[in-house]
Amino acid sequence: MSTKNAYMDTIGRKLAALAAGFLLTAGLAASTAALAGDKSKYEVDGRKSGYLYSNPETQAIEDDDFANGGMLWVEKGAELWKKVDGKAGKSCASCHGDAEKSMKGVYTVYPKYVKKLGKLENLEQRINRCRTEKMKAKPWKWDKDNLLAMATYIGYLSRGMPMNVKIDGPAAPFFEKGKEFFFKRRGQLDMSCKHCHIDNAGKHIRADLLSEGRGGGAFPAYRLKWQKVGSLHRRFKGCNKNIRAQPYKQGADEYVNLELFVKWRSRGLPVEVPAVRR
Amino acid sequence: MLTSPPAIKKQIFREGLLPMKKSAKAAIAGLTGLAGLALVVTAAQAKVIKDDGLTPYEVVGDVAIPKSLTGKPGDPARGRKLMANRKKGNCLACHKIKQMSDFLFHGEIGPELSDIATNMPDEEIRLRLVNPKFVNPDTIMPAFYKVEGLFRVKKKFRGKPILTAQEIEDIIAYMHTLKESE
Numbered sequence: 001m002s003t004k005n006a007y008m009d010t011i012g013r014k015l016a017a018l019a020a021g022f023l024l025t026a027g028l029a030a031s032t033a034a035l036a037g038d039k040s041k042y043e044v045d046g047r048k049s050g051y052l053y054s055n056p057e058t059q060a061i062e063d064d065d066f067a068n069g070g071m072l073w074v075e076k077g078a079e080l081w082k083k084v085d086g087k088a089g090k091s092c093a094s095c096h097g098d099a100e101k102s103m104k105g106v107y108t109v110y111p112k113y114v115k116k117l118g119k120l121e122n123l124e125q126r127i128n129r130c131r132t133e134k135m136k137a138k139p140w141k142w143d144k145d146n147l148l149a150m151a152t153y154i155g156y157l158s159r160g161m162p163m164n165v166k167i168d169g170p171a172a173p174f175f176e177k178g179k180e181f182f183f184k185r186r187g188q189l190d191m192s193c194k195h196c197h198i199d200n201a202g203k204h205i206r207a208d209l210l211s212e213g214r215g216g217g218a219f220p221a222y223r224l225k226w227q228k229v230g231s232l233h234r235r236f237k238g239c240n241k242n243i244r245a246q247p248y249k250q251g252a253d254e255y256v257n258l259e260l261f262v263k264w265r266s267r268g269l270p271v272e273v274p275a276v277r278r
Numbered sequence: 279m280l281t282s283p284p285a286i287k288k289q290i291f292r293e294g295l296l297p298m299k300k301s302a303k304a305a306i307a308g309l310t311g312l313a314g315l316a317l318v319v320t321a322a323q324a325k326v327i328k329d330d331g332l333t334p335y336e337v338v339g340d341v342a343i344p345k346s347l348t349g350k351p352g353d354p355a356r357g358r359k360l361m362a363n364r365k366k367g368n369c370l371a372c373h374k375i376k377q378m379s380d381f382l383f384h385g386e387i388g389p390e391l392s393d394i395a396t397n398m399p400d401e402e403i404r405l406r407l408v409n410p411k412f413v414n415p416d417t418i419m420p421a422f423y424k425v426e427g428l429f430r431v432k433k434k435f436r437g438k439p440i441l442t443a444q445e446i447e448d449i450i451a452y453m454h455t456l457k458e459s460e
Contacts, residue, residue: 188420188435190428195418200387206364206371207383246430 044162044268050218050277053202053211058224062276070152070222070274073145073229077153080146086137092150095134099157107158107271108217111260113171120174120256124151124231142250148229152220155273162270163216165263178261181254187245196239208278213239216266218275229274232259327409330426333443340412342401347408347423347443352451360445367441367449372419377456388419393458403453407446422446 042049051059061067081099084091096102111122121129127150128139140147167175182193196205197213204210215221219232226234233250236258240247248254328334335343346352361369362381370378372387394403405412409421422441441449 184429186428186430188428188431188438188440190420190424191418199418203386204383205385205387206368241432244432244435246432 041160041270047214047266047269048212049266049269049272049275050211050213050215051272051275053209054277055209058276058278061222062272068222068274068276069227070220070229070276073149073152073220073274074156076145076149077151077156080150081153086131086135088134088136090135092130095130099153103154103157105158105161107155107273108161108164109166111256111263112166113169113174115170119253120171120260122251122256122259123154125251125256127151127154143231143234148220148231151231152229152274155220155271158271159273160270162268163263163266165216165260165267167260167264171260174257175260175264177254178257178259181258182261187240187243189243189245191243193239212265214262214266214269215275216263217269217271218273218277220273221275221277223277225278232262329424331437332423332425332439335408337405337412338401341405342399343404343408344401346447347404348447350444350447352444352447352449354448354452354455356445357448357450357452360441360449361452366445367422369449375456376458391453392456395454395457396459400450400454403450404446407441407449 039052042051051062054062061069065071078099081092084094092099107123110126111120113119114121124142124147127147131137132139140150165171185192185195193213196210201210201212215232215235219235220229221235222229231250233252233255236255237247237250324336324338326334326336333347335347336345337343358378361367361375362378364371369375369391370381370384372385374384374386374390374392376390376392378384398406406419408423410417410419411421420440423439423443423446425437425439
């Protein structure tokens with residue numbers, strides 16, 4: 001492809017910039033190796049991760065923790081885990097101890113139904129509820145560094161584990177709403193998610209190769225376009241805006257329901273956080 | 279992919295059951311003479327579409343809009359630019375057009391359009407641009423001249439079609455030149 005050279009240039013610059021963060025992430029990278037190597041794990045029962053639709057240069061960055069810019073947020077998340085904050089004088093570690101033990105697998109089951117709230121809650125919202133209820137601290141803002149770092153860190157601790165959200169019982173009506181969202185046409189361009197990610201996955205739309213829009217084990221993902229990690233809800237907003245639809249706010253019930261559907265579509269796929277995408 | 283009843287109508291036009299180069303109107307007149315195509319005959323009746331604030335237009339047989347939306351001839355040079363412009367037609371997002379290879383990255387979602395003028399009369403192209411859902415209700419291709427019945431349109435774009443009537447005519451004028459044999 002004729003873009004390759006220009007693209008490689010960007011990657012080259014990116015790699016150089018990240019070399020600085022090399023030493024910083026070395027310690028963590030040793031504990032949970034990237035999923036590199038066997039690519040067959042990115043396909044489960046015919047469901048393919050966005051990884052398999054990424055170009056080889058982008059895959060190579062994800063495969064290498066030293067090159068993966070998202071690792072900086074993992075590192076920061078690990079620091080925040082131990083940091084005391086709020087009027088209760090507690091850190092995450094005060095209640096949950098060693099995150100590598102207590103948080104393993106947690107990412108794979110969110111969003112989940114919370115009886116007390118009478119609706120679904122996703123990982124970012126769970127983190128913030130711990131902050132407000134248990135730590136008496138202020139909630140962190142969506143897609144700002146602290147919340148991104150904690151969500152990325154917790155995602156990272158489930159790396160390689162299969163996505164496994166629950167959609168039955170009290171979660172069922174919310175799952176149905178998420179599914180409805182996915183198939184509903186919207187915006188001036190009048191498209192639904194399925195028009196791009198089911199009907200046309202594997203085809204180019206201008207310069208972009210459409211994936212299956214699963215992304216369930218990938219976010220927060222490091223997007224080269226964003227030059228940082230971003231939430232799945234930020235990705236939803238982007239997809240909505242591209243078709244000139246009014247997006248929702250990150251954390252809106254509509255997006256949390258959609259997240260459950262999207263993560264169910266990713267069932268069995270390995271957690272990749274922080275995945276790298278274009 | 280094309281399995282809905284309107285798509286079957288398209289097949290009838292495509293597969294030479296009807297003379298391709300005749301105008302859609304003439305073709306539809308021919309249709310009424312064919313036995314066993316009752317569904318098509320019913321659908322072939324004309325209907326006038328009045329979309330909020332837009333110029334009303336007449337759809338014939340769910341396949342064609344015979345009359346120009348503006349009565350003014352289109353400008354093919356402008357049409358070509360509109361087809362590449364990401365904020366306007368952005369047709370290249372989905373269609374490959376060899377005659378537009380000066381623009382990079384042609385999509386592969388819809389059929390190639392490099393020979394469209396040989397295969398499709400202007401009347402049918404006009405309908406495809408105004409609202410392709412007449413032909414395929416499940417299509418990904420946007421309706422470029424439609425404002426009613428849309429959901430959660432971003433404020434900035436509310437009540438406005440993607441293209442104006444004249445822009446549609448400009449694009450048709452350029453599409454009219456797309457023939458591979460010449």
